[in-house]
Amino acid sequence: MVLFAEIITNIDFHGQVFWLALIIGLFGFWIWYTHRTAGRSPVVLKGLWIIWSLRGLGAILLIFLFFEPDLNLSISESKPKKILVLVDQSASMKSAWQSEWSMVLQNFRQTGNDISRDHKLIWATMTGPNITPRDGLNAIRFDGKFSPFPSKLSTPMRDQIEGVVLFSDGQFNVGRSPLDAEWINNIPIYPVIPALPKSPTGLKIDALIVPDFVRAEDSLPIQLFWHSLSAELKNATFSITDVASNTAIVETRVAANHHIRTKIKLSEPGIHRLRFTIKSANPEVAVEARKMVRVGKSRQHVVLIADALTPLVGVVQRSLPDSNYTLESLILTKQGRFMLNADPEKTESPDLLILLDDGMLGENRETAKLITRIYQDSIPTVIFNRGQSRLHQLIGGLQSERMVDDGAFVPTITPEGSAHPLGIMANSPGGKDANMDFWVSLPPLVPSANDLMSTGGIPIFQRIGVARPQAVIILDRTRPLVIFNGDGYWRWFFRPVGGTHFEQFWNQVLTYLINRADMKLVAIQLQSRENTVGDDSPIIVQVRDIEGAPLEGGMVSLSQTKIENKRTDALGLDRIGPGTFQANLNTFENGNYHLRATVDLNGTTWGADTVTVNIAPFSAEMQQTGVNRLMLDRLAVKSGGNIINQAEGVNMKFPQTEYVIWHEFHWPGIRSTWxxxxxxxxxxLEWAYRRRIGLM
Incomplete structure (x- = not known):
């Protein structure tokens, strides 16, 4: 009977439906039993009670055998297992996200569906390299260092611990903590990804709660993560496969209508590509987001494919930052073969691929085959071309055209030996400023790869099937020209530096590209201003990358005025009321959601080329009430480059989304064999009893 009561109290039945059915069933059984036993002797009645009790127990066992209800049941007389919960209390957790941590932890403690009554939570707090007890909680005092698991944990206590949960943003190890590859790999800025191994103590990390692998100080997805986790944790299920195959498949389901499936390669340190598939309650919304995260402290793998005739190979090799990269050079001979017996098929997918050539690399089929495979793996790619190339000729053929952006710049071609080999200078009415760093935003040079090919472009584009590379850098022996391709526009960058300073400048450019783990494109826009005749003031250029951070290394001039980002790879935005728009979560870039929208204002419908949304943080009131709404501090709708509507304080609703990796707890339960x-x-027993009382 104790077992029966324990089973009944632990079954996850759905609300009052079960109890109503149970009452009706008991009432019906009482009516049937009264009619069946009328006039029977007490001995027979006692026998019937025992027989039907055994039959009822057998029926319950049949239900569990075939239907497998969800129950957290441990048939064991041993002491309850304990779950060790490690809470990161580093600086980032104590400042901006303290309230979010408290809310998540409080919800975790109160979650009955995830933590059985037969399991006890043991809380410990991590601060830097030390672990200390958390005030007011039944905690274990860990003295000394965490390397790789608390050495002060006694053997009896260790045997009672069933699982370990880690709450952290992954930044508790910033070069000071002894946490290392034996337990969790981590380097500064790039948060932790666990290999989920068993530690020398025999314990493993059963759960890791990490916010989206991004910095905790400035990420809105973390807010979405905390909000959703605190609201939906009790209804969420998480699982992760064995990492023996070097690939962990993480699957998260929240309230049946939110689902994330992530594949993570955990075999070795390096940059790992994460692919999230986010589905909301809206069946039309299925967003696939790719993220790259750096794991461990390994050196980055850079592959350089270059033409042996290209004079700048040595410059590129010397200019790579020598402390954090491993360079694999694949040098092509004049006959299109690789030197040094390099086999492109055995080349590992690099963190950064560099193509250095005069534009003819695509003529080599082996090279094109290798590059095609790398592109399919979504590896950040940069193509470098020296000055006398086909691309150089393509740009040179544009010398008769006026390429004007907001009336500010008129590129011209000047003879060889002038200030710049390509002769592209920034002209503003009334004068020039040769000491200024210019980023020139031009209309698209070519709308597609086919058009590029028809104008004498780079053959490799056609072979690898990519419309445009992420970036093209044309190199000259004295001065470089950098062209970034983003949102359909080419970004031309040049800096008037002498030959003696070339390697220093090149090091800045390449270091910036390599250090961007996800190879975010640079998105810039000239300040809109009216230039009148005689106005000799310099053009003000504001530059930020698409994450909102200023470019480093003194490469460009910055202004305090924020640039409107022109990326539009996003979802739809529908107006559902005055000043209110309904949207679905897509890509997030440090405070900006990029949306392409058709907005209906004052009864007039027109397409918007660009909608830039700056998201304000969650307020404490919103978090406490559970309202899933984000406030927009500004919504700018543009058409043809002009702002046609600007609304302040617009509300935007987003579906709740989880950014969490969880290892499923394996609760002990009744097995099918038992x-x-x-x-x-x-x-x-029923058969033996019936024979004994003569009912056979």
Whole structure:
């Protein structure tokens, strides 16, 4: 009976439906039993009670055998297992996200569906390299260092611990903590990804709660993560496969209508590509987001494919930052073969691929085959071309055209030996400023790869099937020209530096590209201003990358005025009321959601080329009430480059989304084999009892 009561109280039945059915069933059984037993002797009645009790127990076992209800049941007389919960209390957790941490932890403690009554949470707090007890909680005092698991944990206590949960943003190890590859790999800025191994103590990390692998100080997805986790944790299920195959598949389901499936390669340190598939309750919304995260402290793998005739190979090799990269050079001979017996098929997918050539690399089929494979793996790619190339000729053929952006710049071609080999200078009415760093935003040079090919472009584009590379850098022996391709526009960058300073400048450019783990494109825009005749003031250029951070290394001039980002790879935005728009979560870039929208204002419908949304943080009131709404501090709708509407304080609703990796707890329960054995025992007892009382 104790077992029966324990089973009943632990079954995850759905609300009052079960109890209503149970009452109706008991009432019906009482009516049937009264009619069946009328006039029977007490001995027979006692026998019937025992027989039907055994049959009822057998029926319950049959239900568990075939339907497998969800229950957290441990048939064991041993002491309850304990779950060790490690809470990161580093600086980032104590400042901006302290309230979010408290809310998540409080919800975690109160979650009955995830933590059985037969399991006890043991809380410990990590601060830097030390672990200390958390005030007011039943915690274990860990003295000394965390390397790789608390050495002060006694053997009896260690045997009672069933699982370990880690709450952290992954930044508790910033070069000071002894946490290392034996337990969790981590380097500054790039948060932790666990290999989920068993530690020398025999314990493993059963759960890791990490916010989206991004910095905790400035990420809105973390807010979405905390909000959703605190609201939906009790209804969420998480699982992760064994990492023996070097690939962990993480699957998260929240309230049946939110689902994330992530594949993570955990075999070795380096940059790992994460692919999230986010589905909301809206069946039309299925967003696939790719992220790259750096794991461990390994050196980055850079592959350089270059033409042996290209004079700048040595410059590129010397200019790579020598402390954090491993360079694999694949040098092509004049006949299009690789030197040094390099096999492109055995080349590992690099963190950064560099193509250095005069534009003819695509003529080599082996090279094109290798590059095609790398592109399919979504590796950040940069193509470098020296000055006398086909691309150089393509740009040179544009010398008769006026390429004007907001009336500010007129590129011209000047003879060889002038200030710049390509002769592209920034002209503003009334004068020039040769000491200024210019980023020139031009209309698209070519709308597609086919058009590029028809104008004498780079053959490799056609072979690898990519419309445009992420970036093209044309190199000259004295001065470089950098062209970034983003949102359909080419970004031309040049800096008037002499030959003696070239390697220093090149090091800045390449270091910036390599250090961007996800190879975010640079998005810039000239300040809109009216230039009148005689106005000799310099053009003000504001530059930020698409994450909102200023470019480093003194490469460009910055202004305090924020640039409107022109990326539009996003979802739809529908107006659902005055000043209110309904949207679905897509890509997030440090405070900006990029949306392409058709907005209906004052009864007039027109397409918007660009909608830039700056998201304000969650307020404490919103978090406490659970309202899933984000406030927009500004919504700028543009058409043809002009702002046609600007609304302040617009509300935007987003579906709740999880950014969490969780390892499923394996609660001990009744196995199918034991169910069959118990059923045989029950029916055997019934058969033996019926023979004893003469009812056979």
């Amino acid at each position: 169910l069959i054995v118990l059923m045989i025992v029950v029916f055997g």
